[in-house]
Amino acid sequence: MTQAESPMIEARDIRKTFGTFQALKGVSLTVGRGEVVCLIGPSGSGKSTLLRCINHLETPDSGVVRVDGQPVGSVENNGRTTRMSARQVAQMRSQIGMVFQMFNLWPHISAIENVALGLTEVKGMSVPQAAKIAREQMERVGLAAKCDAFPEHLSGGQRQRVAIARALAMEPKVMLFDEPTSALDPELVGEVLQVMESVAADGMTMIVATHEMGFARKVADKVVFMDDGNDVEAGAPDQIFDNPKSDRLQRFLNKVLA
Amino acid sequence: MELDFSVAWTYLPVMLEATLLTIMLALVTQTIGTSIGFVFALGRTSRFGVLRFAVWSYVWLFRGTPVLLHLFFVYYAAPLFGVTLDALPAAIIAMSLSSAAYNTEILRSGIQAVHKGQIEAAEAVGMRYGRIVRRVVAPQAIRIVIPPYMSNFISHTKNTSLASVITVPELMLTSQMVYSSTYRAIEILSVAGLIYLVLTSCLTGLQLWLERRTSYEARGMSRRRRRQFLGASDASVRMEA
Numbered sequence: 373m374t375q376a377e378s379p380m381i382e383a384r385d386i387r388k389t390f391g392t393f394q395a396l397k398g399v400s401l402t403v404g405r406g407e408v409v410c411l412i413g414p415s416g417s418g419k420s421t422l423l424r425c426i427n428h429l430e431t432p433d434s435g436v437v438r439v440d441g442q443p444v445g446s447v448e449n450n451g452r453t454t455r456m457s458a459r460q461v462a463q464m465r466s467q468i469g470m471v472f473q474m475f476n477l478w479p480h481i482s483a484i485e486n487v488a489l490g491l492t493e494v495k496g497m498s499v500p501q502a503a504k505i506a507r508e509q510m511e512r513v514g515l516a517a518k519c520d521a522f523p524e525h526l527s528g529g530q531r532q533r534v535a536i537a538r539a540l541a542m543e544p545k546v547m548l549f550d551e552p553t554s555a556l557d558p559e560l561v562g563e564v565l566q567v568m569e570s571v572a573a574d575g576m577t578m579i580v581a582t583h584e585m586g587f588a589r590k591v592a593d594k595v596v597f598m599d600d601g602n603d604v605e606a607g608a609p610d611q612i613f614d615n616p617k618s619d620r621l622q623r624f625l626n627k628v629l630a
Numbered sequence: 631m632e633l634d635f636s637v638a639w640t641y642l643p644v645m646l647e648a649t650l651l652t653i654m655l656a657l658v659t660q661t662i663g664t665s666i667g668f669v670f671a672l673g674r675t676s677r678f679g680v681l682r683f684a685v686w687s688y689v690w691l692f693r694g695t696p697v698l699l700h701l702f703f704v705y706y707a708a709p710l711f712g713v714t715l716d717a718l719p720a721a722i723i724a725m726s727l728s729s730a731a732y733n734t735e736i737l738r739s740g741i742q743a744v745h746k747g748q749i750e751a752a753e754a755v756g757m758r759y760g761r762i763v764r765r766v767v768a769p770q771a772i773r774i775v776i777p778p779y780m781s782n783f784i785s786h787t788k789n790t791s792l793a794s795v796i797t798v799p800e801l802m803l804t805s806q807m808v809y810s811s812t813y814r815a816i817e818i819l820s821v822a823g824l825i826y827l828v829l830t831s832c833l834t835g836l837q838l839w840l841e842r843r844t845s846y847e848a849r850g851m852s853r854r855r856r857r858q859f860l861g862a863s864d865a866s867v868r869m870e871a
Binding site for chain 2: 427429458459462463464465466467468469470472474476477478479480481482484485488489490493494499500503506507519520522535538539542
């Protein structure tokens with residue numbers, strides 16, 4: 373299979389256990405190039421864990437992850453699985469943007485330096501080069517005027533937009549959003565969703581774990597409902613929201629859309 | 631009894647020379663102790679249990695026993711290993727070992743105070759361990775550890791006086807020798823006390839300076855970084871400059 377034909381993200385039969393808690397019980401997910409997939413489901417259903425397994429922040433107990441045809445975390449060779457070196461994992465991660473629920477900005481440097489750090493430290497760019505790209509990305513998320521602000525002095529919505537700019541600056545092949553608006557005051561959710569929508573419109577391949585059903589319906593190409601560590605039901609937004617098949621999804625939608 | 635500080639004046643050069651040795655002993659052992667402590671602190675926060683336990687045991691041993699004992703022990707035990715140590719090298723070794731134990735714990739507290747999510751964010755952009763330590767953990771940890779680190783440095787500096795027991799001619803031993811030959815204990819001890827105060831005051835000043843230098847939110851971006859990142863033509867630079 374050539375790279376162009378292969379899906380952008382492919383996760384096959386991912387299992388992950390924390391102690392006695394089975395967070396993922398064999399989840400598979402395929403995301404095409406430029407596709408936006410929203411993961412919905414109750415807290416603790418495994419959405420975050422799945423995202424974290426895709427960029428190897430968690431090591432899956434078993435299963436295979438491929439991004440753009442390349443394996444992440446472990447390589448299969450003649451039926452034997454060997455773990456990738458730290459260098460290889462880091463290299464793969466630099467192509468996978470991640471946005472966290474709690475923003476996770478670095479508080480000791482200004483917003484623009486947050487965006488530029490990966491460029492200088494991972495891509496080895498000079499500061500002027502990195503600064504130029506960082507300024508462009510800050511503008512893209514509508515924060516050109518806040519380049520010199522420290523995270524502490526930004527609102528939650530602004531912090532999350534900086535975090536998005538930080539991930540985009542690396543020119544990733546895919547973007548993973550781990551409940552990006554769940555920690556925000558309601559009035560700040562819109563500005564972040566707007567930025568995400570424009571990123572999607574630019575053709576980025578995205579997986580978004582979210583409780584924002586409106587966003588999922590409007591922006592997603594595919595919605596996956598997860599519950600209790602399983603991918604229960606997947607389909608186009610219309611199908612998932614208007615025509616849910618499984619009882620569990622119907623019950624979940626009744627609760628969140630009520 | 632009348633006080634006569636002219637004796638102290640006469641012996642001041644001798645005591646100042648001894649002070650240089652005290653400073654040297656404090657700086658060298660603090661530096662070695664900090665270097666070892668830094669590596670150990672990384673070990674103490676490692677994901678390898680064996681490493682964590684080894685470092686924990688080291689700290690348990692050296693923080694749990696008196697420095698005075700370390701001094702005697704290194705001084706008298708060295709011949710068992712086929713070397714005879716002079717007093718000064720023995721003191722340097724003993725005080726470095728003890729300093730390492732304290733600095734391990736101090737630096738560890740700083741490293742662990744950095745929120746895990748920030749390290750994950752650095753991993754997620756593809757940064758590797760060394761760079762994460764240097765660019766994300768250290769700058770924040772340093773700031774957090776300055777007060778306890780400097781407190782320990784101050785007490786470590788005073789503890790160099792213990793090296794007098796194994797005949798290192800630092801300030802304390804020199805003072806004792808001076809007053810036992812002049813019988814002017816109060817005057818000489820007063821001068822020695824003043825000298826220690828000057829040394830520790832310098833460290834207190836250093837602490838204030840470091841705390842101010844590293845308070846990033848209050849200071850904002852430095853001028854140099856503004857120029858680098860925002861460019862000279864940026865409006866916000868002109869407004870705030």
